[in-house]
Amino acid sequence: MGFLCGLLSTLFGGWSNRLMGSLEAEAAVLYVGGVRKAREAFIALLIAGLFLLLLMIGFLLVHVALFLWLPWSLTARALVLLVLGVVYFGSGLAVVIALTSQRAWMKFTKVDRLLARLRTNR
Numbered sequence: 172m173g174f175l176c177g178l179l180s181t182l183f184g185g186w187s188n189r190l191m192g193s194l195e196a197e198a199a200v201l202y203v204g205g206v207r208k209a210r211e212a213f214i215a216l217l218i219a220g221l222f223l224l225l226l227m228i229g230f231l232l233v234h235v236a237l238f239l240w241l242p243w244s245l246t247a248r249a250l251v252l253l254v255l256g257v258v259y260f261g262s263g264l265a266v267v268i269a270l271t272s273q274r275a276w277m278k279f280t281k282v283d284r285l286l287a288r289l290r291t292n293r
Contacts, residue, residue: 192292195289195292196289199285199286199289202282202285203282203285203286206276206277206280206282209276209280210271210273210276213270213271214271217267217270217271234252234255235252238251238252
């Protein structure tokens with residue numbers, strides 16, 4: 172029995188390895204396509220979330236109202252509002268860029284490891 176298994180393994184071993192490599196490559200292509208679709212869906216949700224930014228205008232209006240009532244000079248108020256605006260805009264932009272980067276999604280979904288493993292198997 173062992174001789175028969177060894178003979179079959181010798182005859183069909185290379186063929187099965189090539190078939191498995193081909194199937195693994197096809198699975199990787201489908202997986203990467205799925206990750207792309209997930210990323211696109213995430214970006215669509217993010218864009219919808221950006222519309223919620225309109226609600227945050229209320230947050231800005233609270234700042235404006237407070238600064239109108241503070242006993243500071245107009246220059247000091249304008250400078251503080253400018254700095255706060257730059258900080259809010261910059262931090263929001265940094266978060267959006269980090270969350271939508273393709274490199275981050277490749278690491279998050281482990282596609283980079285899958286592609287590296289496929290390269291070493293060929």
